[in-house]
Amino acid sequence: MTDINQEQIVKQLREDLxxxxxxxxxxxxxxxxxxxxxxxxxIFDAILLGLLFTLPAGVIWYLIYxxxxxxxxxxxxxxxxxxxxxQYQRILKNRTIDANAxxxxxxxxxxxxxxxxxKCGSHSTKKITTLDRSVSVAAxxxxxxxxxxxxxxxxxxxxx
Numbered sequence: 001m002t003d004i005n006q007e008q009i010v011k012q013l014r015e016d017l018x019x020x021x022x023x024x025x026x027x028x029x030x031x032x033x034x035x036x037x038x039x040x041x042x043i044f045d046a047i048l049l050g051l052l053f054t055l056p057a058g059v060i061w062y063l064i065y066x067x068x069x070x071x072x073x074x075x076x077x078x079x080x081x082x083x084x085x086x087q088y089q090r091i092l093k094n095r096t097i098d099a100n101a102x103x104x105x106x107x108x109x110x111x112x113x114x115x116x117x118x119k120c121g122s123h124s125t126k127k128i129t130t131l132d133r134s135v136s137v138a139a140x141x142x143x144x145x146x147x148x149x150x151x152x153x154x155x156x157x158x159x160x
Contacts, residue, residue, distance in 0.1 A: 016074055034057035035057040035061075038051075117155065120155055128151060
């Protein structure tokens with residue numbers, strides 16, 4: 001890898017790190033402000049106002065919790081990119097492999113939840129629930145098209 005590419009990658013990582021730090025500082029400021037307003041409202045017996053500010057403050061604190069370590073990850077990657085570009089490339093390759101594995105797993109789960117219609121090939125399918133089947137049998141009797149079927153295509157209405 002050329003020095004120019006390494007310089008560009010390091011520059012981009014520094015920019016990303018600074019953006020992440022700014023975003024985290026903004027989120028902490030907003031969450032702290034909302035928390036302060038909520039606590040002040042409870043102190044001064046404005047219960048509804050306190051509840052109004054508690055929920056968004058809690059959500060933002062939770063998002064901050066979920067993003068924990070992102071700055072550390074950026075700092076680590078920046079250090080690796082500055083010192084050993086080959087190791088940084090391996091980190092990116094492993095991340096790509098992990099992301100592809102997660103994508104395949106999500107696709108397999110989606111396929112299990114929404115199987116492919118054997119008639120039209122659509123993934124827009126739904127499971128026929130016991131309630132659906134019961135209502136259909138109650139309305140049409142044994143002539144119901146949902147008896148013995150598990151899925152229905154939302155596009156072509158085929159049942160299997």
